[in-house]
């Protein structure tokens with residue numbers, strides 16, 4: 001299930017799980033959804049183009065305008081975490097050290 005689009009029943013269950021986890025509101029603009037969750041969309045926090053999964057850890061509830069506005073953009077918080085991890089990686093530091101001080 002994690003890589004393929006969920007069927008209608010599974011999607012409804014995911015929406016309920018995410019509403020319990022994050023609240024029944026848009027993750028981005030915080031607008032509350034109606035009790036029947038009309039207008040709710042499932043947004044891939046890390047865009048599907050980068051992480052092809054339907055796991056709930058990568059899904060948030062979003063209103064349609066926020067989901068459309070976000071599109072396939074990687075949220076800056078995720079980008080910052082990835083950048084921090086890269087900078088802490090010894091291979092990256094070695095590569096940069098080699099680039100800034102060429103061998104003789």
Ligand SMILES: [Zn+2]
Nearest residue numbers: 026029063066
């Ligand atoms: Zn929204």
